[in-house]
Amino acid sequence: MTGxxxxxxxxxxxxxxxxxxxxxxxxxxxxDALRTAPGSEWAAQGVGLLP
Numbered sequence: 490m491t492g493x494x495x496x497x498x499x500x501x502x503x504x505x506x507x508x509x510x511x512x513x514x515x516x517x518x519x520x521d522a523l524r525t526a527p528g529s530e531w532a533a534q535g536v537g538l539l540p
Contacts, residue, residue: 494519 494516495506506513525537 493506495513496516497512498514499512502509502512504512506515523537525531531537
């Protein structure tokens with residue numbers, strides 16, 4: 490399951506996704522670029538990509 494993100498719907502049950510969709514939900518792939526608003530606190534700290 491490398492590269493697939495899942496979120497537990499219940500407390501830990503030791504069940505492995507995707508064999509147990511009732512306890513795990515598949516999440517969309519994360520974004521691979523983070524953009525911050527110019528002048529924001531995050532941009533001032535160097536977080537995110539330049540526009």
